[in-house]
Amino acid sequence: MENYLIEEDSPGISDVPGFLVAGSACDIRNKGNSEQLDIALIYSEKPCAGAAVFTQNVVKAAPVRHGQAILKAGGPIHGIVANSGNANACTGQAGIDDTYAMARVAAEGFKKLPESFFVCSTGRIGERLPMQKVENGIRDAVERASSTPEEGRRAAAAILTSDTHSKTITVRFSHNGKKITVAGIAKGAGMIQPNMATMLAFLATDAAVEPSLLQKILSEAVRLTFNRITVDGDMSTNDTVLALANGESGVSIDESDRAGLDVFAGAVRKVCDFLAEKIVSDGEKITKVVEVLVEGAASEEDAEKVARAIGNSLLVKTSWYGNDPNWGRLADAAGYSGADFDDRKFDIYYADVPAVIAGEPCVENREKWKEIVRAKRFPITVRLNVPGGNGSFRLLATDLTEDYVRFNKSE
Amino acid sequence: MENYLIEEDSPGISDVPGFLVAGSACDIRNKGNSEQLDIALIYSEKPCAGAAVFTQNVVKAAPVRHGQAILKAGGPIHGIVANSGNANACTGQAGIDDTYAMARVAAEGFKKLPESFFVCSTGRIGERLPMQKVENGIRDAVERASSTPEEGRRAAAAILTSDTHSKTITVRFSHNGKKITVAGIAKGAGMIQPNMATMLAFLATDAAVEPSLLQKILSEAVRLTFNRITVDGDMSTNDTVLALANGESGVSIDESDRAGLDVFAGAVRKVCDFLAEKIVSDGEKITKVVEVLVEGAASEEDAEKVARAIGNSLLVKTSWYGNDPNWGRLADAAGYSGADFDDRKFDIYYADVPAVIAGEPCVENREKWKEIVRAKRFPITVRLNVPGGNGSFRLLATDLTEDYVRFNKSE
Numbered sequence: 001m002e003n004y005l006i007e008e009d010s011p012g013i014s015d016v017p018g019f020l021v022a023g024s025a026c027d028i029r030n031k032g033n034s035e036q037l038d039i040a041l042i043y044s045e046k047p048c049a050g051a052a053v054f055t056q057n058v059v060k061a062a063p064v065r066h067g068q069a070i071l072k073a074g075g076p077i078h079g080i081v082a083n084s085g086n087a088n089a090c091t092g093q094a095g096i097d098d099t100y101a102m103a104r105v106a107a108e109g110f111k112k113l114p115e116s117f118f119v120c121s122t123g124r125i126g127e128r129l130p131m132q133k134v135e136n137g138i139r140d141a142v143e144r145a146s147s148t149p150e151e152g153r154r155a156a157a158a159i160l161t162s163d164t165h166s167k168t169i170t171v172r173f174s175h176n177g178k179k180i181t182v183a184g185i186a187k188g189a190g191m192i193q194p195n196m197a198t199m200l201a202f203l204a205t206d207a208a209v210e211p212s213l214l215q216k217i218l219s220e221a222v223r224l225t226f227n228r229i230t231v232d233g234d235m236s237t238n239d240t241v242l243a244l245a246n247g248e249s250g251v252s253i254d255e256s257d258r259a260g261l262d263v264f265a266g267a268v269r270k271v272c273d274f275l276a277e278k279i280v281s282d283g284e285k286i287t288k289v290v291e292v293l294v295e296g297a298a299s300e301e302d303a304e305k306v307a308r309a310i311g312n313s314l315l316v317k318t319s320w321y322g323n324d325p326n327w328g329r330l331a332d333a334a335g336y337s338g339a340d341f342d343d344r345k346f347d348i349y350y351a352d353v354p355a356v357i358a359g360e361p362c363v364e365n366r367e368k369w370k371e372i373v374r375a376k377r378f379p380i381t382v383r384l385n386v387p388g389g390n391g392s393f394r395l396l397a398t399d400l401t402e403d404y405v406r407f408n409k410s411e
Numbered sequence: 412m413e414n415y416l417i418e419e420d421s422p423g424i425s426d427v428p429g430f431l432v433a434g435s436a437c438d439i440r441n442k443g444n445s446e447q448l449d450i451a452l453i454y455s456e457k458p459c460a461g462a463a464v465f466t467q468n469v470v471k472a473a474p475v476r477h478g479q480a481i482l483k484a485g486g487p488i489h490g491i492v493a494n495s496g497n498a499n500a501c502t503g504q505a506g507i508d509d510t511y512a513m514a515r516v517a518a519e520g521f522k523k524l525p526e527s528f529f530v531c532s533t534g535r536i537g538e539r540l541p542m543q544k545v546e547n548g549i550r551d552a553v554e555r556a557s558s559t560p561e562e563g564r565r566a567a568a569a570i571l572t573s574d575t576h577s578k579t580i581t582v583r584f585s586h587n588g589k590k591i592t593v594a595g596i597a598k599g600a601g602m603i604q605p606n607m608a609t610m611l612a613f614l615a616t617d618a619a620v621e622p623s624l625l626q627k628i629l630s631e632a633v634r635l636t637f638n639r640i641t642v643d644g645d646m647s648t649n650d651t652v653l654a655l656a657n658g659e660s661g662v663s664i665d666e667s668d669r670a671g672l673d674v675f676a677g678a679v680r681k682v683c684d685f686l687a688e689k690i691v692s693d694g695e696k697i698t699k700v701v702e703v704l705v706e707g708a709a710s711e712e713d714a715e716k717v718a719r720a721i722g723n724s725l726l727v728k729t730s731w732y733g734n735d736p737n738w739g740r741l742a743d744a745a746g747y748s749g750a751d752f753d754d755r756k757f758d759i760y761y762a763d764v765p766a767v768i769a770g771e772p773c774v775e776n777r778e779k780w781k782e783i784v785r786a787k788r789f790p791i792t793v794r795l796n797v798p799g800g801n802g803s804f805r806l807l808a809t810d811l812t813e814d815y816v817r818f819n820k821s822e
Contacts, residue, residue: 055747056747057743057746057747058745058746058747058750058751058752058753058754059742059743059745059746059754059770060746060754087739089739089742089743090739090742090754090767090770090771090772091771091772092755092769092770092771124739125739125740125742125743126738126739126742126767126772127772127774314725314811314815314819315819318815318816318819318820319819319820321816321820322819322820324820327537328498328500328501328535328536328537329536331470331500331501331536331537332468332470332500332536334469334470335468335469335470335471336466336467336468336469336470339469340469341469342469343469343470343471343501344503356501356537358503359470359501359503360501360502360503361501361502361537361538363538400725400816401816402813402816402817404725404729404816405729405732405811405812405813405815405816406813408725408726408729408730408733409729409730409732409733409735
């Protein structure tokens with residue numbers, strides 16, 4: 001068994017040897033003398049292997065295009081500079097220039113190349129960044145950069161938008177007698193159906209990993225974690241998960257050492273899993289997290305269709321909010337999901353209490369369903385019972401509240 | 412030019428020669444001595460050609476299965492019996508028996524076969540119908556059945572659920588010196604993304620039309636009207652559009668008479684178009700109707716993807732509600748729709764005012780967008796500008812309000 005030392009709500013990236021971090025405030029939101037942190041910086045003097053998973057949205061923010069270019073170029077990575085309060089999306093060539101300037105100013109601070117810095121932005125779409133402020137903010141961050149827990153926490157706070165709290169985790173473990181650390185920070189809140197969500201997540205580790213292997217490990221972890229949550233079904237223009245590995249621990253992770261690979265991939269998975277759960281449970285104005293499990297589908301794709309149709313149905317989400325075990329709306333959503341099944345053979349369970357067996361309601365359990373749905377977090381299982389079907393999918397979804405509507409009326 | 416005499420908010424089906432209609436109250440909702448109408452009956456002594464478009468949901472209510480069977484059998488149709496307050500969906504074999512009993516009781520009243528009556532139900536999923544009440548209600552409707560405007564209006568009212576008002580229209584025109592009438596009634600409100608929506612719509616005409624031709628005309632009209640509206644993106648288990656043609660006018664519509672076919676199909680289209688617009692503008696707790704026009708897509712399918720992604724995005728819908736021309740959310744939804752386009756080449760217009768040209772915002776028009784979005788009904792055009800692409804799609808969508816969430820918390 002792997003032996004992980006897990007620190008939830010840790011200082012984050014500053015826990016990883018060889019990384020300096022900082023959080024600065026430069027008033028991107030134009031609130032006057034704001035003390036709201038809005039610039040995060042992550043830096044490793046040692047060159048890092050980098051891996052990334054970006055939004056699949058056709059409309060990609062400038063920083064996403066920059067990140068894709070950097071990754072393709074394959075050079076060494078030294079860090080990440082990120083801002084909140086403005087997404088730098090749909091800003092044309094000027095936005096691309098602004099992104100490059102962010103990378104350049106950060107890199108200059110450490111005498112590195114602009115192509116060695118990832119850039120991330122999150123916030124409102126369609127407005128130019130106030131570059132004078134941003135550049136000053138980045139310069140301030142370069143000066144502050146350190147490995148103190150305080151700066152670690154400031155960096156984690158600086159990427160937040162409508163999140164109510166920071167999302168951080170540190171996982172430590174030993175391999176061949178040497179210590180390895182994997183830490184991560186993330187932001188979520190709205191426009192969340194990653195694949196990706198307006199979510200950003202940054203992971204750092206002191207393991208030594210080749211870029212292609214790091215990419216493989218990260219992609220798989222993202223597929224099973226961040227890509228299986230939904231708040232409002234909206235996929236953002238800026239979603240990005242980045243991982244940097246600087247090798248500071250002196251431990252190499254490669255495919256020739258299966259045990260090392262497994263324990264490292266497990267740690268990355270734990271970090272992603274924790275941050276994904278944190279993002280969904282801090283979704284905009286939600287009151288509940290529902291784990292939707294679909295089983296017995298003809299394929300994983302079909303199971304996913306059913307889970308997403310349920311998790312994104314307005315009628316299902318509002319009934320959860322109202323503590324109403326309205327399984328009819330669940331059945332309806334499953335039925336229009338596009339997945340293939342027989343409506344006289346499917347089952348629905350609230351936790352382990354049957355609500356529908358073979359397409360017909362178990363009305364005698366009504367009071368039990370009601371009790372389960374009152375919880376802040378509960379599982380629902382939909383068994384499609386397709387002959388020979390073993391496709392399954394797990395989605396973390398949320399309810400939909402009046403406060404979500406009120407909050408998003410304008411921003 | 413066709414010369415249609417259009418009466419909006421007419422008595423409905425009672426306007427069509429040869430049809431008797433009725434609306435009865437039998438307290439399906441268990442509110443005690445309720446006077447809420449909940450049984451609608453439509454009857455023609457002359458046998459009718461029947462056509463139908465049903466929900467594509469895998470989870471089909473019992474009446475939908477009955478209707479499909481009747482249509483397949485191809486026998487003469489004499490009428491429709493419908494109830495509101497209970498969807499008779501996910502009710503297993505008992506629900507199928509209940510549907511058949513509804514058809515049987517209606518048919519017996521006129522000494523016809525159960526297989527000559529369509530049945531429709533709308534309301535909550537997963538509960539048995541109170542059949543004693545329902546049968547009494549149908550018998551009462553049989554007694555009341557007449558061609559008076561009063562019973563016409565009662566029938567149109569009896570199918571409503573959370574609708575705030577009846578939806579009716581009558582279109583009259585002449586062909587070869589003879590008068591033809593096409594009338595329709597509908598209900599909508601929630602679980603509305605037809606293809607079909609929990610919507611029911613019944614059309615009747617005194618034209619003589621072969622079933623296969625009537626089906627072709629109805630299917631095409633439904634595709635272009637009811638299937639292009641969305642309130643909440645949920646497709647119901649019960650959605651049904653039915654058309655009955657009894658030939659009472661003595662005018663035959665067939666493919667050998669192109670002019671007659673066109674004028675008749677045009678009237679059917681007008682009825683469907685009007686009822687679809689009525690359904691969306693009476694969507695549950697909405698405050699706005701937005702006409703989403705997508706043009707210049709690689710295909711109609713791609714245009715539809717973009718229109719539906721926009722029309723069903725929670726963030727887009729809440730911003731409309733807040734009078735906020737947040738075109739960034741529109742661009743984001745277009746980007747994740749799955750349609751193919753270049754995010755440096757698309758345009759967005761509010762009415763005829765550009766908001767985005769070639770992927771970049773026209774910020775100088777901000778005040779104009781705001782003014783447009785304040786209206787109760789406004790158009791948005793998204794031009795994808797795919798080279799050589801002429802795929803287009805028009806979707807009527809609504810905003811999303813706090814009241815929708817409050818209303819659907821429980822039902």
